[in-house]
Amino acid sequence: MGLSNTIYLAAYAIALLVLISLGLAVIFGMMKVINLAHGEFMMLGAYACVLCVDAGVPLWLSVLLAALALGLFGIVVERLIIRFLYGRIVDTLLATWGLSLLLVGGVTTLLGPQGRSVTTDFGNVSIGGINVSSYNLMLIAVAAAAMLVTWLLAQFTRFGLLVRGTMQDPVIAGALGVDRSIIYMATFGYGSALAGLAGAVLVPITGASPTMGLFFVSKAFITVIVGGHFPLMGTLAASSLFGAIDGVVSYRWSSVLGEVSVLVVAVVLLRLLPLGITGRLRRGL
Amino acid sequence: MSHQEFASDAAVPPSRWWWLFVAILAAGIALTPSYTDAALQLDVSVIFVFALLALSMGFLWGYAGILSFGQTIFFGLGGYGYAVLAMNAGTTLWPLVAAVVLPMLFSAVLGYFIIYGRISDIYLSVITLVVTLIFEKSIRSTSGPDYVIGSVRLNGQNGIPGIPALQLPWDAAAPLSFDGVFYLAGAAALLAYVGLRLLLLTPFGRILVGIRESEKRMELLGFDARAYKLGAFVLAAGIAALSGALYAIWGNFVSPEMFGLNQAAQVVIWVIVGGRSTLIGPIVATGLVQYLSGWLGTVGVGQVTLVLGAVLLVFVLVFPKGLLPTLGGLRWPRRRSRERRRG
Numbered sequence: 001m002g003l004s005n006t007i008y009l010a011a012y013a014i015a016l017l018v019l020i021s022l023g024l025a026v027i028f029g030m031m032k033v034i035n036l037a038h039g040e041f042m043m044l045g046a047y048a049c050v051l052c053v054d055a056g057v058p059l060w061l062s063v064l065l066a067a068l069a070l071g072l073f074g075i076v077v078e079r080l081i082i083r084f085l086y087g088r089i090v091d092t093l094l095a096t097w098g099l100s101l102l103l104v105g106g107v108t109t110l111l112g113p114q115g116r117s118v119t120t121d122f123g124n125v126s127i128g129g130i131n132v133s134s135y136n137l138m139l140i141a142v143a144a145a146a147m148l149v150t151w152l153l154a155q156f157t158r159f160g161l162l163v164r165g166t167m168q169d170p171v172i173a174g175a176l177g178v179d180r181s182i183i184y185m186a187t188f189g190y191g192s193a194l195a196g197l198a199g200a201v202l203v204p205i206t207g208a209s210p211t212m213g214l215f216f217v218s219k220a221f222i223t224v225i226v227g228g229h230f231p232l233m234g235t236l237a238a239s240s241l242f243g244a245i246d247g248v249v250s251y252r253w254s255s256v257l258g259e260v261s262v263l264v265v266a267v268v269l270l271r272l273l274p275l276g277i278t279g280r281l282r283r284g285l
Numbered sequence: 286m287s288h289q290e291f292a293s294d295a296a297v298p299p300s301r302w303w304w305l306f307v308a309i310l311a312a313g314i315a316l317t318p319s320y321t322d323a324a325l326q327l328d329v330s331v332i333f334v335f336a337l338l339a340l341s342m343g344f345l346w347g348y349a350g351i352l353s354f355g356q357t358i359f360f361g362l363g364g365y366g367y368a369v370l371a372m373n374a375g376t377t378l379w380p381l382v383a384a385v386v387l388p389m390l391f392s393a394v395l396g397y398f399i400i401y402g403r404i405s406d407i408y409l410s411v412i413t414l415v416v417t418l419i420f421e422k423s424i425r426s427t428s429g430p431d432y433v434i435g436s437v438r439l440n441g442q443n444g445i446p447g448i449p450a451l452q453l454p455w456d457a458a459a460p461l462s463f464d465g466v467f468y469l470a471g472a473a474a475l476l477a478y479v480g481l482r483l484l485l486l487t488p489f490g491r492i493l494v495g496i497r498e499s500e501k502r503m504e505l506l507g508f509d510a511r512a513y514k515l516g517a518f519v520l521a522a523g524i525a526a527l528s529g530a531l532y533a534i535w536g537n538f539v540s541p542e543m544f545g546l547n548q549a550a551q552v553v554i555w556v557i558v559g560g561r562s563t564l565i566g567p568i569v570a571t572g573l574v575q576y577l578s579g580w581l582g583t584v585g586v587g588q589v590t591l592v593l594g595a596v597l598l599v600f601v602l603v604f605p606k607g608l609l610p611t612l613g614g615l616r617w618p619r620r621r622s623r624e625r626r627r628g
Contacts, residue, residue, distance in 0.1 A: 034411050084602060089407055090352060091601050094557065098597030101550055105591025214546060218415045218422075225408050256426040263419050267395070267412065271402040 560607020
């Protein structure tokens, strides 16, 4: 395995992890709650994308529409369920688990248990002497773009400032007149949109099926927990670590063994850094 | 997190009525096989088996304050452990013991990392969930002929069929009948319930409840909270593993679904519906929910997952204390006012 091939595989594995965990990390960073329905949000994003493509919308636009739809769906979920449970972290966890089962059951009932897919005509390109699928390069670009946009939003908009302030100290932010309810709602919506985006871009690779969330959630949960409470830095650090491990072990042996080794490393790491990689940091994003 | 959902009177010795209640349950279990047919016995046996699993989670959550979503790890390991050992050894008694002890050893290792690291509560919940999901995926990937332990193929997602029934130690030729499985499962569930209830009267139990109420205070009093929590975790793992081994004996079959997300969700639903503040609640709820999902399956409402998800959501949003404590609160207003004062 040549050097450029190794770099490409690692970059792809890292991008995939960033993509599937960023939305979860955004919600976790804000509300300190793991959204157990994250995989199902991705699944809905994938279905939204498939339905759009079936209706004749081009793929790139379908992906954006799916992200938008899931953003709205996230806001609805926040208003109907999550907002009644603030301060009750365990109950939020349980409610999102119930939601996850509900969504799997609902989609199976409405659209059937079989998977759906879309046809794409992405070819391969040759970079630095290796032949790579151009769609995989697209995925890496989308992951990077999602990180960049999130960073720009948080760093350079007034809304981002309010979000960072609320993350740092919700009580003080509230005392200064920030409407926390709106901030929470919008953050949940944004995180859901990122989950929808991830599900939608993955459609040409994995297709869409009611239980597809299960493929991704274990890795996404581990990445976010080990990343710690700063969504961007944590996701990037944990994704890089686990992407590299997963990529190498999966390539050498099997993808299941890759996942097992990621889990073992994560459990040992949490013994040393119980709050995650960014847990000790005071400032960051 | 507020603890007013938990019972505060758990550490007082049970009343005479409670012993009467236990005696009636025991008599009921002893008499049932004489008056019912085999089909009903099979259904009730599996409810006892699942009740053990629900107890393991309810005890851990309600009395030690540890919310483990992954009791199915030990349920599955117990089942697979019994299957592999019993089929290799040709005998069944020590495989049953080993199928409880080995998962406990694993739980000690896993528990050491997650409890001694002092990771936060929800990290623990999510990590245990991830562990059980990855176990499921790993077992599913073992369908090839290379995956053999001793002489037993793991068979991937098809599971292992033809697991031998338990043989009686005094008569190796006679495997356990329907009646025998019923008695075994019923006795195990009842003993686990009584044992856990009485455990709360011991210093270990009282210290556990103290840690649930305030870990910091107990540590300042000189107790190593982590050691006690690890002890509770390992004990609960043993109960879950026993449940798994009994499940394998009951159905003569184990499959990766024992580790799966739906199984894990069901355990949570039993405990949520039953309420975490009593030990009897999860047992009753296991029966109710099993009956409900069996009934839903026969009337063909479609997706059982849909209904289970809705049940979980409704209970979290509307009855966060669970069914029995909610009913109890309506029945005894005196107790409610006391709780309100504390909260």
